[in-house]
Amino acid sequence: MLRILPPLLVLALWIWAFIDCLTTPEQEARHLPKVAWVIIVLLFPLVGSIAWLVAGRQRAARTAGGPSGARGGRPTAPDDDPEFLASLDKETPHKDARHHEDMLKRWEADLRRREEELRGRDEPEDGPRR
Structure with missing residues (x-):
């Protein structure tokens, strides 16, 4: 042994x-x-x-903001990195916000249309009963 x-x-x-x-x-x-x-x-x-x-x-411990974005040799999560979070505000122009609003309106309209289709299927052929 x-x-x-x-x-x-x-x-x-x-x-x-x-x-x-x-x-x-x-x-x-x-x-x-x-x-x-x-x-x-x-x-x-x-x-x-x-x-x-x-x-x-090389065995030197990396610090935050180093070449690999690591803290103590371990990767940093994006939501823990203040530099990354600050860069999000800089990268999002106002036109993207308008684009997102338009997309949301289209989704809402599509949802309303689908709901109306489903309601139409649930009603009997001769109309709603009272």
Whole structure:
């Protein structure tokens, strides 16, 4: 059992480093191009994995407003981002508001028409009874 543990740990480290290397954006790879890191990790499982973890990837925590819009390395929801919410007001011109009002009026008219059709189907052929 104890003989199997070290190779399993090396295999787990190798797989994790390989996947991490593949999913890391090109601009976050340090010292070498990303392709070179992938080859190093593949050819030298233990040494390449350790080298990738130590020197290959930037590990600085991102702050809000960073390149990926992340806070502490985690994505920020749009409704939690004040810059995004402020940009919504800037992007919505007044003509869009008129367009939405016109669309709402068309929907209401269509709804009224459908309701009248349904009422007409429910009434008997010879007219409403009193």
